[in-house]
Structures are given as C-alpha cells and as structure tokens.
C-alpha cells in the first residue's frame with residue numbers, strides 16, 4: 001500500500017467521524033456525557049459495533065506495512081502506536097472531556113489525560129517555567145490550593161527551580177491578585193472551589209488581570225466538574241482536573257486531565273504549544289514524562305461521566321441540606337459551604353456554580369465545619385461517625401470525612417496551614433448520595 005493511499009484512506013474515515021462529533025457538539029450537555037465522541041460510525045467501522053467504548057488494554061498497535069508505520073510515527077495519520085503516547089480508549093475520554101469543558105464556550109478545546117490529578121497539574125504548569133525561556137519568573141496562586149499543589153509549587157518549583165511563588169491569601173480580593181501579577185508572571189493559578197478551605201475566586205476578573213500581563217490562567221475545577229462550572233467559558237486558558245474525585249465518583253480510579261482552549265495566552269512557550277496546548281503536552285512533554293493514564297482507568301472515568309449532571313445535582317442538593325443543618329447546630333462553630341449566604345464568597349459561587357443547562361445554582365458536595373472545643377472535639381466527632389467513612393478522600397458517591405490538619409494538610413506545616421486558613425478544629429466532609437436525613441442523623445449523634 002502506498003503512503004498516499006494510506007493517508008487518504010485514514011483521512012476519509014476521520015472526516016466521517018469528525019462530522020459526527022461536530023453534530024454531537026450541538027447536543028445538550030447530558031447527551032454529550034452519555035455518548036461523547038463514541039459515535040455510530042466509530043462503533044461500527046472501528047469497533048465491531050460495540051455499543052460501549054472497548055477497553056484497549058493492548059500496549060501497542062500493529063501496522064499493515066512499513067509505509068503505514070512511518071506515516072503513523074511521523075504523526076501524519078491518526079494512530080495510537082503505543083499506549084504511553086496514545087490509546088483509543090484514552091482518546092475517547094480525551095475527546096469527551098474536551099467537548100464537556102468547551103460546552104457553551106466560543107472556542108474549541110483539547111484535552112490530555114494523565115496518571116493522576118497531580119500529574120495533570122505538573123504537566124500544565126511546568127512548560128511555563130522551563131529554562132527555554134530564562135529570566136525572572138514568578139507564579140501567582142491562591143494560597144488555599146490543594147495540599148499536593150501547594151507542595152508542588154513551594155517545594156518543587158520554588159526550592160528546586162528558583163521560581164518565586166506569590167501566594168494570594170484572600171482570593172476574593174482582586175487588588176491582591178493585581179498587586180502580585182506582573183510582566184514576569186508565568187501563570188496565574190486558582191481552584192474553584194478550593195480543597196479543603198472551600199474558597200473561590202472570580203475567574204473572569206482574574207483572567208483579565210493575567211491576560212493584561214500576557215500570562216495564562218490555569219484553573220483547577222476538580223470540585224465543580226464541568227457539570228457545575230466550565231472555566232474556559234469564563235476566560236481561563238487551561239483547566240486541570242483530578243479525575244480521581246467527583247468525575248469518577250465510583251472511587252475506582254486515580255486519574256487526571258488538563259484541558260486547554262485553542263490559542264492560549266503566554267510569552268513563555270512556543271507558538272505551536274500555544275495553539276493546542278493540551279495536544280502539544282500529550283505529544284511532547286507528557287510522552288517523555290511518561291505519566292499516562294491507564295486505558296482501564298479511562299473506561300472507569302467514562303462510565304461515571306455518563307450520569308455526571310444528575311449525580312452532581314443530587315450530591316449538591318444533599319450537601320446543601322447537610323450544610324444548613326450543621327450551621328444551625330450549637331456544637332458547630334462555623335460551616336464553610338459556598339451555597340450558604342454566610343460564606344464570604346457566596347456571591348462568586350452564585351455567579352460560577354450553576355447546574356449546566358438549567359442554570360440553577362448548585363454548589364458541589366464538599367463542605368467543612370469547625371467543631372466547638374477545638375481539635376480534640378473534632379477528633380471525637382470523626383471517631384463517632386459510622387457509615388460516613390473516615391478517609392483522606394472526597395468526590396465519592398459515599399460520604400467521607402477527614403480532619404485536614406492531621407491528614408491531607410499535615411505536611412504543609414503550621415505556617416502554610418495558617419496561610420490557607422485551616423484550623424485544627426476543621427472537619428472536611430464530602431457529602432455522598434445516601435439519604436440526606438440519614439447523613440444528618442449520623443452527624444447529629446456524633447456532635448452530641
């Protein structure tokens with residue numbers, strides 16, 4: 001088979017598929033969650049009619065002849081070649097995520113899946129601080145970020161790479177962001193909302209500040225999922241996810257993803273990288289870093305994503321009931337939940353956290369509360385919980401609780417925790433899909 005005929009045959013198939021994908025993009029969010037890019041033609045022409053995305057556990061792809069091999073490895077025809085670089089099952093998930101994160105956004109997006117959320121955050125951030133563009137560099141991030149991200153920025157980037165990390169302590173204060181972002185800022189970073197402090201930031205306004213200095217905004221949207229918030233629509237350049245959490249509410253996979261819109265803003269990376277950042281990360285730096293997702297995990301994520309809007313709606317409604325109960329309980333000092341009017345950033349949450357297509361406010365399922373009587377009381381409450389598991393986990397169909405200062409945020413140290421406003425009496429609770437009355441009943445007993 002000549003190289004030309006290989007290329008044209010594959011391109012013809014690709015065109016049919018792309019047409020189907022673009023029709024799917026015109027559907028409602030819930031429909032895309034069910035089908036994504038796994039279209040009729042894709043099922044019948046390439047997958048023996050399998051109605052669910054097959055899990056390709058094969059390490060690599062065989063080619064008909066030398067021409068096909070050469071064309072594939074030169075990235076001239078879509079091929080997957082080797083599972084660290086690409087894989088059909090992973091490809092279906094990446095297309096699904098790109099469709100969901102760009103839903104309602106003016107520009108297309110692309111996605112790249114990774115072995116974990118931390119791998120996605122590192123893959124998204126690292127290109128901007130590379131030595132390819134020497135000179136002074138700083139990054140500006142809200143201080144309340146996930147513990148692993150805090151360590152990545154302060155240990156790996158600041159101590160090992162000499163990057164100045166400027167922490168924004170009050171992410172609701174735009175003047176604090178403005179005073180820290182400057183011409184040497186390589187990227188701006190925030191979580192919506194943050195784990196476990198449950199703080200938010202105004203994506204649109206912070207994106208404007210970043211863009212005015214030529215820097216991209218990276219948003220960790222793990223706790224919102226695209227069913228509640230799609231940061232690309234609001235001006236963020238890159239979205240990162242720990243797919244391990246709410247996106248895979250079954251609790252059966254560790255995985256991550258970065259999703260970027262086309263033509264992102266940056267003075268620190270090449271034109272090619274800016275055009276399709278996630279695609280570029282996938283083909284080059286991630287290929288070399290080797291932090292690929294497994295096809296098995298990709299299929300588990302896909303299975304959970306199919307019902308994402310319904311699940312996030314249910315979990316959010318449960319969390320709202322639990323938060324309201326806790327706020328009225330005499331044994332509780334304070335409740336942090338963006339859905340409560342008492343939350344200092346309730347207005348920002350109302351602006352950004354909305355159930356897709358209905359537009360109704362839904363605030364996710366993570367909340368935290370400070371127990372009266374300090375750390376010892378918090379321990380006692382945790383120890384008395386029964387079906388609510390005590391685990392350093394969140395985003396599950398099951399309710400899970402933890403004390404951040406002795407677990408997830410232990411390594412951050414006293415000062416780091418103070419910056420992130422995490423007191424020792426804080427219990428983080430991620431509300432599951434159990435009956436809300438049963439969850440409340442159990443908390444009531446534990447707080448007695």
Ligand SMILES: *Cc1c(COP(=O)(O)O)cnc(C)c1O
Pocket residue numbers: 116117118119146148149191194195220222223241242243244245254255256
């Ligand atoms: C858990 C988490 C991460 C890290 O994800 P892993 O999949 O555990 O590597 C990043 N950001 C947030 C907000 C998280 O909750």
